[in-house]
Amino acid sequence: MTDLTPPALKPERPYFSSGPTAKFPGWSLDKLKTDSLGRSHRSALGKARLKYAIDLSRELLGVPDDYLVGIMPGSDTGALECAMWTMLGARPATVAAWESFGNVWIQDAAKQLKLKNLTTLDADYGEIPDLASIPQDNDVVFTWNGTTSGAKIPNTDWLAPGREGVTINDATSAIFAMEMDWPKLDATTYSWQKVMGSEAQHGMLILSPKAVERIESYDPEWPLPKLFRLKKGGKINRGIFEGATINTPSMLATEDYIAALEWAKAIGGRKALFERADANARIVYDWIEATPWLRNMVADPAQRTNTGVCFVFQGDWYDSLSPEEQADVPKKIVKKLEGLDVAYDFNGYRDAPPSLRIWCGATVEQEDIKRLLPWIEWAYESLKNGQL
Template identity: 25%
Template sequence: MRKFNFCAGPAALPQPVLEQAQRELLDWQGLGCSVMEVSHRSPEFVEVAERAEQDLRDLLSVPSNYKVLFLQGGATGQFSAVPWNLLGAGSSKAEFIHSGSWAAKAIKEARRYGEVNVVASSEDRNFSYAPAADSWQSSGDAAYFHYTPNETIGGVEFGYVPEVECPLVADMSSTILSQPIEVEKFGVIYAGAQKNIGPSGIAVALIRDDLLDRSLENIPRSLSWKVAAEAGSMDNTPPTFAWYLSGLVFQWLKGQGGVDAMAKQADAKSKMLYDFLDSSDFFSSPVEEGSRSRMNVPFVLADDRLDKQFLIESEEAGLLSLKGHRSVGGMRASLYNAVPMEAVEALVAFMADFEARKA
């Protein structure tokens, strides 16, 4: 019996996708072998790759002047790829909003290749909120402006898209495909797959065409967006199984009603959990109300001596991976697309019972 998985990543995958992959594992498309055993350049796999790209374009309404890339190295690889690809044409400055752990990692990497201007930070209140748009101002001379719309660890989500003069770059690893986005507002969108797209081992990037010729000299070939775009994301052997599974997730999302349907579900799931937290004297959210994430919900117990018991009992109840990130402690429930409403209902019921017994 499958349990309810609240892991922040690698995260839950849709059960129908896993079942299809299971059926096809040994004999894919009647070829007598697995999709993992065929050439990435075979007609059969090229069709998988092309359909995955088109389905992602359809889901996010990606304009024709954007390349859709399937890349290795996860979002962390893109922390390096972004400055490598964008700091070579004029300005060597990048601007950032520092909203938590993942923004910090992107900032640290960008500083290796150019000047970084942090225009706003929420460090003053332990990264418990998203800095307001009127609290900062871009200098106007940066090569790009980077932000993290959702901080997976801290559970902070931006309620707006920054308006800047330079290309806007967003790490959407934990929110992509959870709601409609206006791709045209961004120069670059990148995301690790292991939350709302598919398994770990692959990342997607949407790159506006005019940004493909701005790289630093001697950019590593494996990090070049231009090389990847010209090769159809196949300059070297790609992670074919992760690409195949991501494509199945895209098809599943279309069958569920696309990102509009996912947005409604995300709102309903997160509201149920936040409503419980706000009504409780035993559990609470450390995130300011206007910045709470729909995808990642951290929470703490009034008595942290009960943390270990909570985790033991929740796992026994079939509620997996509720331990908070090691850097912040507490608990965290990740509510990605593949986590059903029934999982949240079960979690809230368990928390209410635990409170009744332990408070």
């Protein structure tokens, strides 16, 4: 008879959401500086704190000195769409997607911008399309790491050095967990609330000299809302990349992001962040491989993320269920473990196949992941035996 005794230990920090992600270990409100609160973001203090967030981001990510780093409204979506709206349309473009957010960029290009010379590439959850088929002259929009599928690009070999087109990279669930190949990237975007677990709403836009040249030399045929206007007098508005944001930012969110960056710097910078994410993901990878009723959503190990690890169910019992019953399996597991305060927000994405998704980024502790996995086993066996 199956032992349905629940595990003895719960994760101390039951936060496994893929966004907003867990706060860094030791986080508390009293770690945030508050001098800038209630002040204008245009004040010397406000601009200095925003510039400090930009400078720390540049340092930790190893962004080249001649690239611009700016704070944008609207999270990663605002930053990425700003890049698309200001740069695309000048030459043929390819938008590649292999999960839900990448498909939003396809819809933007096809239905909103209505690009005249557009190619789209897509793939099912857990796979990536043939990126090598993209013409090097084309502008390219792609998602480095699929937040909702767990599939990442294995390398950037498909991008030729010195290629003619600009490369727009949505890196929001990869940044601070995987090394960016900066010489091949012209616009890279991310949000504070993803890998660093900071408060949401603001995004980052990192531009190469080639991206700046495109913006300065090209005026798209469509109207640009104020939030996307990066030029002033025909030139890039460099003030945006020195702390003079386009619109009013949250200084509280800014201070929360700064605290996370300072934590990352204190533990050893991006190398330490990469190592923590890799170690966390390895725990989950090994557990999936050792669990007969699970499989990684991504078949190719070279394409598996070290952040949002996604996995699906298999086996005789699961396969005997109707599609509706299969869809209920992860929902019931998540509901049970959330109710017990074991783990929060580790359900698979709503448009993905029925699945679970454990965030393994650097702000999550290994011990908490190790404690979570037996609880998933217990919940699955309880459900299988009609006791959940």
